[in-house]
Amino acid sequence: MSIVSRFAPSPTGYLHVGGARTALYSWLVAKAAGGKFILRIEDTDRERSTQPAIDAILEGMQWLGLDYDEGPYYQTQRFERYQQLIDRLLDEGKAYKCYCSIERLEKMREEQMAAGEKPRYDGACRDQEEQPGKPYVIRFRNPQEGSVIFDDHVRGRIEFSNQELDDLIIARTDGTPTYNFCVVVDDWDMGITHVVRGEDHINNTPRQINILKALGAPVPEYAHVSMILGDDGKKLSKRHGAVSVMEYRDNGYLPQALLNYLVRLGWSHGDQEVFSVDEMIKLFKLSDINKAASAFNTEKLNWLNQHYMKSLPADEVATELAWHFNKLGVDTSDGPALTDIVSLQAERVKTLKEMAEISRYFFEQVTEFEAGAAKKHLRPVAGAALALVRDKLADLTSWNQDGIQQAIQATCSELDIGMGKVGMPLRVAATGGGNSPSLDATLAALPQATVVARINLALEFIKAREEQS
Numbered sequence: 001m002s003i004v005s006r007f008a009p010s011p012t013g014y015l016h017v018g019g020a021r022t023a024l025y026s027w028l029v030a031k032a033a034g035g036k037f038i039l040r041i042e043d044t045d046r047e048r049s050t051q052p053a054i055d056a057i058l059e060g061m062q063w064l065g066l067d068y069d070e071g072p073y074y075q076t077q078r079f080e081r082y083q084q085l086i087d088r089l090l091d092e093g094k095a096y097k098c099y100c101s102i103e104r105l106e107k108m109r110e111e112q113m114a115a116g117e118k119p120r121y122d123g124a125c126r127d128q129e130e131q132p133g134k135p136y137v138i139r140f141r142n143p144q145e146g147s148v149i150f151d152d153h154v155r156g157r158i159e160f161s162n163q164e165l166d167d168l169i170i171a172r173t174d175g176t177p178t179y180n181f182c183v184v185v186d187d188w189d190m191g192i193t194h195v196v197r198g199e200d201h202i203n204n205t206p207r208q209i210n211i212l213k214a215l216g217a218p219v220p221e222y223a224h225v226s227m228i229l230g231d232d233g234k235k236l237s238k239r240h241g242a243v244s245v246m247e248y249r250d251n252g253y254l255p256q257a258l259l260n261y262l263v264r265l266g267w268s269h270g271d272q273e274v275f276s277v278d279e280m281i282k283l284f285k286l287s288d289i290n291k292a293a294s295a296f297n298t299e300k301l302n303w304l305n306q307h308y309m310k311s312l313p314a315d316e317v318a319t320e321l322a323w324h325f326n327k328l329g330v331d332t333s334d335g336p337a338l339t340d341i342v343s344l345q346a347e348r349v350k351t352l353k354e355m356a357e358i359s360r361y362f363f364e365q366v367t368e369f370e371a372g373a374a375k376k377h378l379r380p381v382a383g384a385a386l387a388l389v390r391d392k393l394a395d396l397t398s399w400n401q402d403g404i405q406q407a408i409q410a411t412c413s414e415l416d417i418g419m420g421k422v423g424m425p426l427r428v429a430a431t432g433g434g435n436s437p438s439l440d441a442t443l444a445a446l447p448q449a450t451v452v453a454r455i456n457l458a459l460e461f462i463k464a465r466e467e468q469s
Contacts, residue, residue: 003035005194007061007068008183010042011053014244015060017296018198018228018236021262025225026196027066028263028284038190039071044182046076060245064255065277073190075182082177082185085215086138086170094214095170097136098125120166138171140181140211148206153223153286155199160206168207184208188217196286199224223286226293228265236296250327252351254320256312257305265294274307302350309346309355314339317346324356325363335363336445344437344445358435362445366432366454369461373434378458380466382425385415389422390455399448401440408439429458 007023009015015023030037039061043049058072089095098121109119126141143162152158170181183204187195202224212219228236236243248258260275267290269275269283309317318338325332332338341359349355369378392407411422423439430451436442443451 003030003033003193004038004191005030005035005196006038006040006187006190006192007066008040008042008186008197009057010045010048011050011057012045012048013053014056014246016236016243017245017248017258017262020060020064020245020258021228021265022197022225023061023066024064024259024262025223025267025284025286025289026194027068028280029194029196029223029286030069031281032284035193036069037067038073038192039068040073040075040186040190041071042075042179042182044075044176044179046176056244056246063249064245064259070190073186075186078182078186079177081189082182083171083175085185086177086181089140089170089214090138092214094141095138096126096128096141096167097130098139098167098169099128099131099134099136100125118164120164121168123167126167135173137169137173139167140170140207140214142167142207142210148209150205150209150219150222152202153221154225154289154291155202158202158205162206162210165207165210170211180204180207181211184211184215184217187220188212188215192220194223194286195220196223196225199226223289225266225289226291229293229295231295231297233295249323250353252324252353252355253301253305254308254312254317254352257301257308260308261301261304265296266290274304306346306350309342309349309352314342317342317352321352321355324352328356328360330356330360330363332363340445344441348437361431361433366430366457368432369428369458370433373428374461377424377428377434378462378465380462380469382421383459383462383466385411385417385422386425386429386455386459386462388414389426390452390459393443393448393455394452396448399444401444404443405440425458426455429455 005026007019007026009019009023027037029035041054041057043054054072061068086095090097100121104124105121108122112119121139125139142165145162147159147161148165149157149159168180169178171177186192187208205222205224209219230236245258249255256277259277259280263275263280263284264273267284267288269288275283318341321338321342322332325338341355341362345355345359349358389408389411392410393404396403396407408419408422408426412419415422424434427436427439427442428434430436430439430443430446432454
C-alpha cells in the first residue's frame with residue numbers, strides 16, 4: 001500500500017507548535033515510506049478563517065521545510081463535491097432533514113444534562129415527512145446498533161458504542177457542509193491512508209468512520225497524539241511564552257532545532273536526543289509515539305538551538321542570521337561575512353536574535369560606550385596603553401589575528417603591565433562594550449582603519465573624563 005498522509009489545519013490563527021508537531025509526524029509517516037504528503041486548508045468556518053492565518057500556516061510550513069507533494073487544497077473550493085455526496089446520502093436514506101428549532105434543541109439539552117445524561121440529539125426527525133418551506137439542517141443517520149472499533153497507532157484498540165453517537169449535522173441551514181463531513185470526503189477523495197492528529201479528535205473518529213462506511217469509502221489508519229503541556233503541567237498557551245511557530249523564528253531559533261525538539265515531544269529512539277531530518281525519516285515509527293502528554297522545556301530547546309548553531313554549516317546558519325540583522329535594521333553589506341560572525345559568536349549565545357543583537361558593532365559605527373564598561377576600563381590610567389597599542393596596530397602591514405596578538409603582547413611588555421590592562425580597554429574601545437569573542441579574532445574581523453578610529457574615540461572619551469575630574 002502506498003502511504004498518503006495529510007496535515008489539515010483550520011486557518012483561524014497562526015500555526016502553533018502543537019499543529020507543527022502534528023504536521024511533522026504526518027510528514028515523517030509519508031517520507032519514511034516513500035509516500036505522499038498533502039496539505040489541506042480546512043476553511044469551512046468562514047467567519048473565523050482569514051487570509052493572514054492561511055499565509056501564516058504556509059509560511060510556517062515553508063520555514064520548517066515541511067514540503068508537501070500536493071496542495072494546498074481548500075475546502076471552500078470543494079462545496080459542489082460535498083453537496084453531491086450529501087444529496088446521495090439523502091437519496092439512499094442515510095441522511096435526513098431535521099426541522100427541530102434551536103429552542104427545542106436547547107431545551108432537550110438542558111433536560112438531558114439535568115438528568116445526568118450525555119447531551120445528544122434524540123432523533124425526533126429521523127422518520128418525519130418533509131415540511132416544505134420550513135428551514136432545516138441535514139443530519140447523518142448514524143447506526144443505532146453495534147460499535148465502532150479501530151486500532152489507533154498510539155492508543156491501541158478503541159471502541160465506541162453507536163448508541164453513544166447521535167445523528168450529527170452534516171449540512172447547516174444555509175446548506176454549507178460541516179467539518180466532520182468535509183473531512184471524510186476529503187480523506188476519501190485524496191486517498192488518505194494515515195491520519196495523524198491531536199487526541200482532541202478521538203471523539204470525531206467513530207462518527208467519521210461511520211460516514212466513510214455509509215459512502216462505501218475505505219477507512220484510513222489513525223494515530224491520535226497527546227497534547228503538549230507547558231513547564232507547569234498545564235496545556236501549552238500564550239502564558240508560557242511563544243506558541244506560534246513563527247514566533248520561534250522571530251525569537252532566534254533555527255528551524256532545524258525546532259523540528260528536532262518537536263519530534264522528541266512524544267517520540268523517542270533510545271536515548272538519542274539530536275536527530276537530523278534524514279535520521280528522523282529513517283527512524284520514525286508511529287508505534288513509538290508516547291501516549292503521555294509531553295511538557296515543553298525551553299531550556300532543552302535553547303540547548304538544541306545552540307548545538308545547531310555550532311554544528312550546522314555556517315552558511316546555513318548565516319542565512320537565518322541575515323533575517324535577524326535585517327529585522328534590526330542593520331546593513332550587513334559592509335563588514336565581515338556573516339559566516340564569520342556565526343563562527344565567532346555561536347558558542348556565546350543561545351539564539352540568533354541574541355547573536356545579531358550583540359554583533360551590531362561589526363556593521364555599525366561605535367559612537368558611545370556602555371556606561372558600566374567605560375567607567376571600569378576607559379579610565380585615565382588606561383590612556384597610555386591604548387595610545388601605544390593603537391600605534392602598533394596602525395603600523396601592521398598584515399591585518400590578521402597573529403599580528404594583532406603580537407601588537408597587544410608587545411604593548412604589555414613595553415609598559416610592563418598585564419594583558420587585562422591592555423586587552424579590556426581595547427575591547428571596550430573596539431566594540432563599545434565589555435563582552436566580545438576573543439579579542440584578536442574580533443579585531444581581525446573589523447577593518448584596521450575602523451579599529452584605529454574607535455581607539456581614537458576612546459582616547460577622546462578618556463581625555464574628556466580626565467578634564468572633568
